[in-house]
Amino acid sequence: MSSELLPGIVTDTIASLSRLPGIGPRSAQRLAYFLLQAPEHLPRELGDLLMRLQAETELCRICCNICDTQPCALCSSRDRDRSVICVVEEPQIVSVIDRMGQFNGLYHVLHGTLSPLDGRGPEDIRLKELWRRLDVGGEAEVREVIVATSPDLPGQATAQWIADELRNHPIKVSQLARGLAAGSDLEYADDVSFRFALEGRRIL
Amino acid sequence: MSSELLPGIVTDTIASLSRLPGIGPRSAQRLAYFLLQAPEHLPRELGDLLMRLQAETELCRICCNICDTQPCALCSSRDRDRSVICVVEEPQIVSVIDRMGQFNGLYHVLHGTLSPLDGRGPEDIRLKELWRRLDVGGEAEVREVIVATSPDLPGQATAQWIADELRNHPIKVSQLARGLAAGSDLEYADDVSFRFALEGRRIL
Numbered sequence: 001m002s003s004e005l006l007p008g009i010v011t012d013t014i015a016s017l018s019r020l021p022g023i024g025p026r027s028a029q030r031l032a033y034f035l036l037q038a039p040e041h042l043p044r045e046l047g048d049l050l051m052r053l054q055a056e057t058e059l060c061r062i063c064c065n066i067c068d069t070q071p072c073a074l075c076s077s078r079d080r081d082r083s084v085i086c087v088v089e090e091p092q093i094v095s096v097i098d099r100m101g102q103f104n105g106l107y108h109v110l111h112g113t114l115s116p117l118d119g120r121g122p123e124d125i126r127l128k129e130l131w132r133r134l135d136v137g138g139e140a141e142v143r144e145v146i147v148a149t150s151p152d153l154p155g156q157a158t159a160q161w162i163a164d165e166l167r168n169h170p171i172k173v174s175q176l177a178r179g180l181a182a183g184s185d186l187e188y189a190d191d192v193s194f195r196f197a198l199e200g201r202r203i204l
Numbered sequence: 205m206s207s208e209l210l211p212g213i214v215t216d217t218i219a220s221l222s223r224l225p226g227i228g229p230r231s232a233q234r235l236a237y238f239l240l241q242a243p244e245h246l247p248r249e250l251g252d253l254l255m256r257l258q259a260e261t262e263l264c265r266i267c268c269n270i271c272d273t274q275p276c277a278l279c280s281s282r283d284r285d286r287s288v289i290c291v292v293e294e295p296q297i298v299s300v301i302d303r304m305g306q307f308n309g310l311y312h313v314l315h316g317t318l319s320p321l322d323g324r325g326p327e328d329i330r331l332k333e334l335w336r337r338l339d340v341g342g343e344a345e346v347r348e349v350i351v352a353t354s355p356d357l358p359g360q361a362t363a364q365w366i367a368d369e370l371r372n373h374p375i376k377v378s379q380l381a382r383g384l385a386a387g388s389d390l391e392y393a394d395d396v397s398f399r400f401a402l403e404g405r406r407i408l
Contacts (some may be wrong), residue, residue, distance in 0.1 A: 005276075005277040005278055005302075006270075006299070007260070007261050007270065007271060007272035008272070009253060009256060009257060009260050009261060009272065010257075010261065010270065012253055013250075013253045013254065013257055016246075016249055016250040016253055017250065019246060019250075020235055020238065020239075021234065021235070021238050022231065022234070022235075027226065029296065029299070030225065030226070030296070031224055031225070031226075032257075033294070033295060033296045034224065034225050035224075035254060035257055035258075036257060036258065036261060036270055036295070037294075037295075037315075040258050042220075042223060043254040043255070043257050043258060044254070044255055044258070045220055046217075046220040046221065046223075046251075046254050047250075047251045047252065047253070047254030047255035047256075047257070048251065048255060049213060049216055049217045049220055049251070050217065050239060050247040050248070050250050050251030050254065051247070051248055051251035051252060051255065052213060052251075053213060053214075053217055053236075053239055053240060053247050053251070054239075054240065054244050054247060054248070056211070056213050057211050057213060057214065057240060066210075066211065066214065066240055067211060068211035068212070068213065072209075073209040074209055090237070090241075091237060091240070091241075092233060092234070092237045095210070095233070098209070111241075
C-alpha cells in the first residue's frame with residue numbers, strides 16, 4: 001500500500017530499523033510486522049531496553065570498555081594477570097578474545113584505529129587513557145602490551161604507532177602472530193597471509 | 205568475555221534482539237554494540253517507537269489490516285473499487301500487492317491460514333469478519349472475492365474453504381493464476397509450478 005496509508009508509527013519503525021547495520025528496507029519491514037504481531041511484551045521489552053541502553057552504560061575509566069560499574073568487572077577482578085594489557089579496537093573484540101579462554105590479562109579498548117586518510121589521529125581514539133595506565137604512577141606493574149588490532153592497514157598503523165610511542169619505555173610491545181589459519185588449506189591461502197606465514201616461519 | 209562480565213542491560217538487549225526472526229546470536233551482538241556506540245538518539249528513538257508500536261495501532265474493524273484510524277485509510281478511501289475484495293494472509297501482503305499498482309479494490313486480512321495439522325480452524329483466522337462484509341446488510345456491493353493466499357497447502361486449503369462457503373452466494377470467488385513466473389527460465393522451473401502452468405495452459 002502506498003506508504004501514506006500505513007500508520008505513521010509503522011513507517012517510522014521501518015525507517016528506524018533500516019538504519020541498523022545489515023538490515024535493508026525489506027528486512028526492516030519484515031521485522032516491523034513481526035513486532036506488530038508478536039506477543040505485546042516482546043516489542044515493549046526490547047523498546048524499554050533500547051531506551052535505557054546508553055543511559056545505563058558507560059566506559060570504564062581505566063580500560064574504556066563498556067561497563068555498568070566503575071571500574072569495570074574485568075579491571076576490578078582479582079583473578080586477572082595485571083602485568084599484561086591486550087589492546088583492541090572495539091568493545092566486542094574483548095568478548096571475542098575472552099570467550100576463547102586463552103588470555104587472562106587486562107584489556108584496553110581504543111574505540112577505533114588511527115587512519116590519516118579518514119582524518120582519525122591519536123587524539124580521536126583512547127590512546128591518552130592507555131598512556132595513563134602505563135605511566136609511572138599508573139598501573140606500574142604492566143610489563144607487556146599485546147596489540148590485537150585488525151590485520152588491515154589502519155590496524156597495522158595503530159599497532160606501529162603504539163610500538164613507536166613506547167620505544168623508550170621498559171614495557172614490551174607485541175602483536176598477535178599472523179600466518180595461515182589453523183586447519184586452513186594452503187591452496188586457498190591469500191597472498192598477504194602467505195607472506196606473513198613466510199616471514200614468520202619457524203625453524204623446526 | 206564471560207557474559208557475567210558484560211553489563212546486564214547489554215546481555216538482555218542481545219537476548220531480546222536474538223528473538224527477532226532472522227537475527228541469530230552473532231547478529232544480535234553486532235546490533236547491540238552498534239546501538240551502544242551509535243549517536244544516542246538512534247537507540248532512544250527506536251526504543252520509543254517499539255514501546256508505542258502495538259499500543260498505537262489496531263486492526264481495522266472492516267478489513268482487519270493494521271491501522272491507526274477506524275476504519276483504515278484504505279477502507280475509507282473514495283478512490284477504491286468497492287466491488288472487489290482481495291483476501292490475503294498477512295498485513296504485509298497488502299503492502300506487496302498495493303505497491304504493484306495493479307489492484308484498486310479493497311482488502312481483507314485473514315491473519316493466518318486454515319491448517320488442521322496445526323490445529324488452526326476457521327474460528328482462528330478473520331473469516332467471521334469476511335462473512336460479515338459479504339452478508340446482506342454488509343458491504344452489499346461486493347461482487348468478487350479474489351483469494352490471494354500463498355500457493356502452498358494451507359493457502360490452498362484456505363482458498364478452497366472460502367470458495368466452498370460462498371458456493372451458494374451470488375459473489376464470484378477467484379484465485380490468482382499460477383504458472384511460470386514472467387522472465388523465468390523453463391530449465392529451472394519447479395515441478396509444481398510446471399504442473400500449474402500445464403493445467404492452466406491457454407489456447408493461442
